[in-house]
Amino acid sequence: xxxxxxxxxxxxNFVIVPSMAYGSQLAIGALAVTLIYAILRFSDxxxxxxxxxxAMATILLTWVLQYWDVSISPLPTALLxxxxxxxxxxxxCLLIDRWVYRFYRRVKxxxxxxxxxxxxxxxVYNSVVRFIIGPGDRWFVDGERFIIxxxxxxxxxxxxxxxxxxxxxxxxxxxxxxVVAALFWFxxxxxxxxxxxxxxxxxxxxxxxxxxxxxxxxxxxxxxxTLATIAGVLYGLDKSFKPFTxxxxxxxxxxxxxxxxxxxxxxxxxxxxxIAFSEVALTYAYRKFLAYLTPGExxxxxxxxxxxxxxxxxxxxxxxxxxxxxxxxxxxxxxxx
Numbered sequence: 001x002x003x004x005x006x007x008x009x010x011x012x013n014f015v016i017v018p019s020m021a022y023g024s025q026l027a028i029g030a031l032a033v034t035l036i037y038a039i040l041r042f043s044d045x046x047x048x049x050x051x052x053x054x055a056m057a058t059i060l061l062t063w064v065l066q067y068w069d070v071s072i073s074p075l076p077t078a079l080l081x082x083x084x085x086x087x088x089x090x091x092x093c094l095l096i097d098r099w100v101y102r103f104y105r106r107v108k109x110x111x112x113x114x115x116x117x118x119x120x121x122x123x124v125y126n127s128v129v130r131f132i133i134g135p136g137d138r139w140f141v142d143g144e145r146f147i148i149x150x151x152x153x154x155x156x157x158x159x160x161x162x163x164x165x166x167x168x169x170x171x172x173x174x175x176x177x178x179v180v181a182a183l184f185w186f187x188x189x190x191x192x193x194x195x196x197x198x199x200x201x202x203x204x205x206x207x208x209x210x211x212x213x214x215x216x217x218x219x220x221x222x223x224x225x226t227l228a229t230i231a232g233v234l235y236g237l238d239k240s241f242k243p244f245t246x247x248x249x250x251x252x253x254x255x256x257x258x259x260x261x262x263x264x265x266x267x268x269x270x271x272x273x274x275i276a277f278s279e280v281a282l283t284y285a286y287r288k289f290l291a292y293l294t295p296g297e298x299x300x301x302x303x304x305x306x307x308x309x310x311x312x313x314x315x316x317x318x319x320x321x322x323x324x325x326x327x328x329x330x331x332x333x334x335x336x337x
Contacts, residue, residue, distance in 0.1 A: 006161040007292035013150070013164050019273070019280040021169040024176030025235045027272030029249065030256035031183065031265055032227035038263040039200045039220045040101075042114035047228060048250035049125035052243050053092060054229025055236045056133045058085030062140055071142065074167065078140045082233055089225040096121055097221050105217075122250075129243045138241040160292075168237040179230060180269060183223070187265070192219055252279065252316040259323050261330030270331060279315045282306045 029051060036044045044050075061081035071077045100121060104114055147170050150162030187193040192215075199206040199216045207213060232246065239245075256275045260267020285303040294300075307315065323330060 003292040006159050007289050009153075009159065009161040009163055010289050010292065013161070015277075015280050015284050017165060017169055019277040021172040021234075021238055022280065023273035023276030024172045025231050025238070025272075026249075026252055026256045026276055027269045028176055028179055028227050028231035028234070029253040030260070030268035030272050031180070032224040032231070033253055033257045034260075034263055034265055034268040035220060035227070036224050037257070039196055040114075040217065042111040042118065043254070043262075044224070045115060045118045045250065046122035046125055047224075047253060048246045048248070049122050049129065049243075050089060050093065050225065050228040051232030051235070051249065052129045052241075052246035053125055053232075054085045054089040054225070055232035055241050055246070056085075056129050056243075057088040058082055058229065058233045059133065059138055059140060059236065059241055061085070066141060073142075074145055075171070076140060076145075076168065076237055077142050078233055078237055079171075082229070085233060086226050086229045089229045090222050092125075093221040093225040094218060097217065122247075126243060126247055133241075133243070135243055138236075140237050140241075166238070168234070172234045172238055175230065175234060179227065183227075184265070186223075196220065248313055251313050251320075252276075255316040255320040255323075258320060259330055261332040264330065264332045267330050267332035274331075275316050275319060278319060279312050282315050283309045283312050 029047065032050075033044060033047050036042070036047075058078055058081045061084045062076075062078045065071070065077050065080055070080065072080060100117060101114065104117060145167040147165045147167055148163055150164040153162035153164075154160075187197060195206070195211045196216050196219060198209065199211055199213065203213070206216075235246075235249070252275050256271035257268050258271070259274055260269065260271030283305065285305040287300050287302065287304045290300050290304055
């Protein structure tokens with residue numbers, strides 16, 4: 001029985017909890033992608049680097065606050081800096097929309113053209129972030145606390161394995177629940193949210209109803225920028241900040257949005273957790289886990305790892321290809337928010 005509990009704890013520490021946290025980050029990022037696709041009608045390839053910009057702005061203010069000895073211990077100081085990061089990202093997205101995307105909306109450019117434009121914007125964001133904060137790893141410094149540590153759990157339980165639950169993991173999961181609930185309430189209950197849904201369903205009819213399209217566009221960018229910043233900061237707190245990593249995150253985020261059904265908020269959430277659990281489960285080494293469940297002489301000698309962690313993002317790519325081949329509309333299909 002102790003072996004089974006230890007195996008379950010091991011799986012929780014290295015697969016279940018990390019997948020929940022990572023899935024929450026992907027779900028929030030995928031919500032931003034699906035919101036832009038549903039309302040502005042194009043795939044925003046700059047989303048990963050939008051996350052990087054928001055996280056960068058938050059890190060810079062976090063360092064300033066830490067220098068001034070301002071904190072909200074035991075929570076990360078980054079929570080105090082998060083509103084500043086959100087504000088900076090909103091301003092950036094609104095300016096880019098005014099200077100770049102507005103022209104293509106006025107000439108009624110095809111979605112493919114806007115998608116290509118977003119690729120250019122992506123490279124601009126990436127260059128700006130690297131120029132300001134550098135290409136290397138950066139840390140928030142005070143996000144490494146634990147709600148419960150493995151040694152403390154071992155002393156209490158007497159088991160060979162101990163539960164380790166980081167503050168950032170708990171914070172990520174809780175934040176995702178709050179953000180998703182707030183977004184769905186806004187889209188379904190508020191007047192502005194209903195206007196956005198009407199504009200997404202039928203643009204011409206929405207215009208005849210007196211809905212201001214520019215207001216809808218501005219609100220969409222503001223929400224998408226907020227979601228991207230929150231996802232970027234949570235990812236940076238849980239792991240580390242590196243501009244190129246956020247560039248790579250574009251693949252699993254889009255995979256999450258497409259797996260659930262591009263344009264479907266519920267699908268974005270389901271897709272985020274599907275991608276996260278697939279990536280973590282397929283790249284985890286199960287040797288120690290199986291050793292707890294099997295007799296000593298049957299214990300595996302190798303790592304029992306289906307894929308190396310170097311192929312983590314390849315899992316997202318394979319899932320994305322399979323979904324596009326077998327069910328192009330995703331699990332839940334496309335629909336407006």
